Amino acid sequence: AQSVTQLGSHVSVSEGALVLLRCNYSSSVPPYLFWYVQYPNQGLQLLLKYTSAATLVKGINGFEAEFKKSETSFHLTKPSAHMSDAAEYFCAVSDRSQFYFGTGTSLTVIP
């Protein structure tokens, strides 16, 4: 079975500070892993994805994530937070047939 756990439903960082959003997964097959961002009243936008190539994945808007099989983690990071990064972030795992989403992490950026 596949599942995703996002630790911390709310994360606040100061503008310019490191962003770290945590995601742990459980999968019975080699996983495909994704991070999506959702702005208010909008759909999901793909930030980045891991599909068994390089373990360090770079995405849009300066975000990146590292796949760590030993830790079953796929944490999302950004070196320097920007005000425009304030949004809801979802981690998801795919078993090739459907997606399983985490409960989301709301990121607040403090000026």
Add this chain to the structure above:
Amino acid sequence: GAVVSQHPSWVICKSGTSVKIECRSLDFQATTMFWYRQFPKQSLMLMATSNEGSKATYEQGVEKDKFLINHASLTLSTLTVTSAHPEDSSFYICSARKYTREKSTDTQYFGPGTRLTVL
């Protein structure tokens, strides 16, 4: 990149009426589309998997007679909320699966969502 559209982006209807939401893959063919429901401040919950030319597969607890799904073509899936009630008010998001055999890629692209409010 691949684009998925939804129409309408928002709709307000009276209790008891039916509402149809369209999901289109604009620049690729999608044999499989998915419908999700999202309550405020919550994650996406998969409602059903829509396969072109066949019946949709509904997740446990989703009423198939209330949420009618039709996937008549490779670029269009529709979700009809029948006899809508206030508790059906939610944000409905579709996604379309794009599989490219040549590149061995398999990615879902999400629509912008439809906000349904039932009065």
